[in-house]
Amino acid sequence: MDLQALQTNSSLHTHTVFCDGADDVETMCGAAYEKGLAAIGFSAHAPIYEKTGWETDWHLRDFAAYIAEVQAAKARWNGRLAVYAGLEVDFVKGLIGPADFERKGLDYLIGSTHYLTTPSGGRFTVDGSVEELERGIALFGGAESMVNAYWDAEEALIAEGGFDILGHIDLVKKNNRGGRYFSETALFYVERITRIADILAAVYAKRNIAVEVNTGGLNRGATTEIYPSPALLRLLRERNVPVILTADAHCADHLDGNYATGRGEMKKAGYL
Numbered sequence: 001m002d003l004q005a006l007q008t009n010s011s012l013h014t015h016t017v018f019c020d021g022a023d024d025v026e027t028m029c030g031a032a033y034e035k036g037l038a039a040i041g042f043s044a045h046a047p048i049y050e051k052t053g054w055e056t057d058w059h060l061r062d063f064a065a066y067i068a069e070v071q072a073a074k075a076r077w078n079g080r081l082a083v084y085a086g087l088e089v090d091f092v093k094g095l096i097g098p099a100d101f102e103r104k105g106l107d108y109l110i111g112s113t114h115y116l117t118t119p120s121g122g123r124f125t126v127d128g129s130v131e132e133l134e135r136g137i138a139l140f141g142g143a144e145s146m147v148n149a150y151w152d153a154e155e156a157l158i159a160e161g162g163f164d165i166l167g168h169i170d171l172v173k174k175n176n177r178g179g180r181y182f183s184e185t186a187l188f189y190v191e192r193i194t195r196i197a198d199i200l201a202a203v204y205a206k207r208n209i210a211v212e213v214n215t216g217g218l219n220r221g222a223t224t225e226i227y228p229s230p231a232l233l234r235l236l237r238e239r240n241v242p243v244i245l246t247a248d249a250h251c252a253d254h255l256d257g258n259y260a261t262g263r264g265e266m267k268k269a270g271y272l
């Protein structure tokens with residue numbers, strides 16, 4: 001698949017009833033077609049229990065059934081809508097990541113950091129509630145340490161590679177509305193996002209990957225802006241890092257949710 005050709009007219013980050021989404025594969029395909037998208041890609045949360053031993057209620061339970069259903073949709077929609085089979089794979093350093101995932105039957109992988117390992121060996125998710133974020137900040141002994149651990153994890157994910165699309169690059173800001181826990185204009189934060197942009201620019205010279213412009217936070221009311229922040233998006237543009245617009249859709253209605261905002265930010269940053 002040509003990620004550049006699908007930059008603003010596809011929805012490749014989607015979840016269905018196979019994991020934590022609300023709609024089934026066929027409903028999602030029908031909606032994508034109605035919305036005039038050129039392609040839909042399914043990116044169920046890859047199973048993690050085997051590698052981590054963590055019980056969750058939002059990861060894929062039946063991998064074989066999922067792949068069979070997406071492949072059947074691919075055949076059904078042939079000629080009208082491009083359908084791709086993917087997975088969103090969690091990265092937890094030393095435990096699991098896209099690099100050790102078998103790609104059998106899959107067109108692409110999204111690599112995402114949702115969990116951080118805490119200094120005492122526990123875990124917390126930056127993709128949870130405000131209370132969960134506060135628990136994480138306490139476990140790290142402060143917001144700046146937690147944020148640095150997040151960007152360390154992103155750097156490790158990029159170094160290990162094995163994915164085609166980097167998911168919600170600055171998810172760490174999810175519950176940081178109005179700079180409630182840390183300042184995204186503080187020197188340490190600006191240094192981290194500049195460094196990640198430099199790393200991605202260097203990696204892109206060797207691999208064909210794209211960074212998401214993800215409207216999922218807006219679609220679900222968790223954030224007031226896209227991932228990445230406009231500031232980080234500009235840094236990526238200055239370094240010619242390719243991006244792709246996605247919605248992190250957990251229902252059919254959201255397949256192109258806030259795409260106008262996403263395209264607007266891409267334009268402002270100089271991508272379109």
Ligand SMILES: [Zn+2]
Nearest residue numbers: 088112167168
């Ligand atoms: Zn995610």
Ligand SMILES: [Zn+2]
Nearest residue numbers: 013015088248
């Ligand atoms: Zn997702």
